[in-house]
Each structure stands twice: as C-alpha cells, then as structure tokens.
Amino acid sequence: WLDSYAPGREVAPVPNDTSITEFRRLNVAAQQAVDRSEELFERQKQFIGNASHELQTPLAVLGGRMEYLLDCADLDEETTGEIIQMRRTLDHIVRLNKTLLLLTKIDNGQFPESTDIDLVPLVEERKALYDDIYGEHKIRCRLHLPGTFSVRMDESLCSILVSNLIKNAYLHSADGAAVDIRIEGNVLTVINDGVSPLDE
Numbered sequence: 001w002l003d004s005y006a007p008g009r010e011v012a013p014v015p016n017d018t019s020i021t022e023f024r025r026l027n028v029a030a031q032q033a034v035d036r037s038e039e040l041f042e043r044q045k046q047f048i049g050n051a052s053h054e055l056q057t058p059l060a061v062l063g064g065r066m067e068y069l070l071d072c073a074d075l076d077e078e079t080t081g082e083i084i085q086m087r088r089t090l091d092h093i094v095r096l097n098k099t100l101l102l103l104t105k106i107d108n109g110q111f112p113e114s115t116d117i118d119l120v121p122l123v124e125e126r127k128a129l130y131d132d133i134y135g136e137h138k139i140r141c142r143l144h145l146p147g148t149f150s151v152r153m154d155e156s157l158c159s160i161l162v163s164n165l166i167k168n169a170y171l172h173s174a175d176g177a178a179v180d181i182r183i184e185g186n187v188l189t190v191i192n193d194g195v196s197p198l199d200e
Contacts, residue, residue, distance in 0.1 A: 049104035055097050062090055095159055102156040117158050119149045126166045137175045144182035165190045
C-alpha cells in the first residue's frame with residue numbers, strides 16, 4: 001500500500017482488516033500520517049498559487065519604474081548599467097513567478113496552451129543572463145544559431161527547459177571552460193566540458 005502512495009494522488013485507505021491490536025494501531029497511525037501529509041500538501045499548493053498571483057502586480061510595478069528611470073535623460077552610463085542589471089534580475093524573478101503559476105495550474109488540471117516560440121532570442125537572452133550571473137568564472141559561451149528557430153509549445157515550459165539546459169551547462173563547467181549552444185536541423189544542443197560543478 002505504501003509503495004502506491006504519492007502526495008496529491010488519490011489512494012485507497014490503509015487496509016485494516018487484521019485482528020492483531022498492535023497492527024491495527026499501526027495502520028491507524030499510518031492513515032493519520034497520510035491524511036496530515038495530504039493536508040499539508042494542499043496547503044502548500046494553495047499558498048504557492050496565492051503568493052505567485054499576488055506577486056504579479058508588484059513585480060510589474062517594479063518593472064515599470066525601472067523603465068521610467070531608464071528613460072530619464074540625465075542618467076550617467078554607470079547608473080544606466082546598474083539599472084539594466086537590476087532589470088535583468090527582476091525579469092528572472094518574473095519568469096520564476098510565472099513558472100510557479102504554471103506549475104500550480106498543471107497541479108490543478110489546468111493544462112497550458114501551445115504557441116509558436118522563436119528559440120533564438122530566448123537562447124540569446126538566457127546566455128546574457130548567465131554570463132552576468134557566473135561572470136567571475138570566465139566561462140566562454142559560444143552561440144551557433146540560425147536567424148530563427150520556431151517550436152510550438154507552452155511559453156513558460158519552453159522558458160524553463162531552455163533556462164535549465166543553459167544554467168546546468170554553466171554550473172557543471174570549470175573556470176574558463178567553454179560552453180557551446182547550437183541549433184542544427186530540428187535540434188537544440190548545449191555542450192560543456194563537464195569537469196567541475198560550480199555549485200560544489
């Protein structure tokens with residue numbers, strides 16, 4: 001019975017047809033533990049969904065204010081650069097929040113819709129992001145991309161997939177190593193030396 005249990009998935013009650021008192025108590029305790037686990041799992045899902053939804057507006061406001069600052073004519077080059085870096089970081093947080101919303105929808109049976117997505121600008125944007133985040137490690141990321149490359153899938157899932165592929169290539173590369181990202185035919189390939197994870 002325990003092997004068939006997973007949080008969020010319907011499972012039959014713990015069988016309790018034994019006449020041995022100790023076993024009956026053990027079965028009752030197991031059922032109570034599962035019930036508590038299910039309750040906590042549902043609360044966690046609800047919290048993540050609510051928090052992600054509530055974060056959308058303040059994140060959008062922050063983005064708008066940064067755009068306003070960038071439009072000011074009296075900014076020096078250094079300040080402009082700092083605001084741009086802040087905007088990139090904010091964009092990353094916005095994407096994470098969208099991912100949480102998407103996962104909540106999937107958990108609730110609200111499956112995403114597919115759309116046409118050009119991977120080339122997405123790959124270029126993620127490369128710039130991780131070049132900035134892992135800049136101290138001097139990783140050389142080389143792009144071999146066509147002008148456009150469209151796929152049809154959910155936008156948020158596509159963003160997660162591309163981000164994870166590129167991020168893992170950076171994480172699992174030694175200082176000064178090379179990462180090659182190429183699109184050939186219908187295949188996106190991310191290759192690294194795979195010598196030493198940066199997060200260890």
